[in-house]
Amino acid sequence: MQMQAVDGEVHADLTLDGRMEGAPGLAHGGAIAAALDDLFGGVLVLLETPAVTARLNVEYRLPVPLHTPLHLVARCTATEGRKLHMAGTMSAGEAIVAEASAMFVRVEIAHFEASGVPVPDAWRSWGGAARG
Numbered sequence: 471m472q473m474q475a476v477d478g479e480v481h482a483d484l485t486l487d488g489r490m491e492g493a494p495g496l497a498h499g500g501a502i503a504a505a506l507d508d509l510f511g512g513v514l515v516l517l518e519t520p521a522v523t524a525r526l527n528v529e530y531r532l533p534v535p536l537h538t539p540l541h542l543v544a545r546c547t548a549t550e551g552r553k554l555h556m557a558g559t560m561s562a563g564e565a566i567v568a569e570a571s572a573m574f575v576r577v578e579i580a581h582f583e584a585s586g587v588p589v590p591d592a593w594r595s596w597g598g599a600a601r602g
């Protein structure tokens with residue numbers, strides 16, 4: 471998903487296809503949640519903060535048709551020590567089809583390195599969990 475930073479928010483355009491189908495012709499709720507969670511990951515890049523999703527809440531407002539352009543927007547609404555609160559929306563045209571809120575928790579880069587897969591070099595210049 472291609473993301474763009476605009477005025478402290480992260481925006482993305484996305485069209486879901488048959489691989490993301492739940493009910494016939496409609497997007498699977500898990501795919502919608504994954505897209506919004508991924509967008510929150512983009513906010514972390516904007517903030518240059520390594521963190522992970524601790525809690526994700528999605529409100530599904532309308533069915534999301536496949537093969538329809540969707541617009542997503544996310545931002546960090548508050549920070550509280552290691553906790554980052556996020557909010558985001560997914561829209562089809564003028565209609566908000568889903569809204570999400572999430573709590574991320576800052577972690578050290580070592581959290582990701584534990585997988586054994588190298589992290590991008592840029593992440594090393596970011597402050598870790600201790601950055602308040």
Ligand SMILES: CCCCCCCCCCCCCCCC(=O)SCCNC(=O)CCNC(=O)[C@H](O)C(C)(C)COP(=O)(O)OP(=O)(O)OC[C@H]1O[C@@H](n2cnc3c(N)ncnc32)[C@H](O)[C@@H]1OP(=O)(O)O
Binds near residue numbers: 514524551
């Ligand atoms: C990843 C991106 C990197 C950046 C670059 C991005 C690049 C762009 C691509 C992005 C693509 C992916 C974007 C999607 C992001 C994922 O998908 S992340 C993967 C899914 N999430 C996880 O795997 C997290 C698994 N959980 C954990 O590792 C640990 O539980 C945590 C969240 C790090 C917390 O553990 P901990 O470090 O021991 O901290 P702990 O003391 O337990 O908690 C700290 C505080 O948070 C609170 N807390 C912790 N968990 C919860 C919870 N579930 N509910 C409520 N409160 C909680 C605690 O109560 C505590 O509060 P205070 O006492 O300080 O008030």
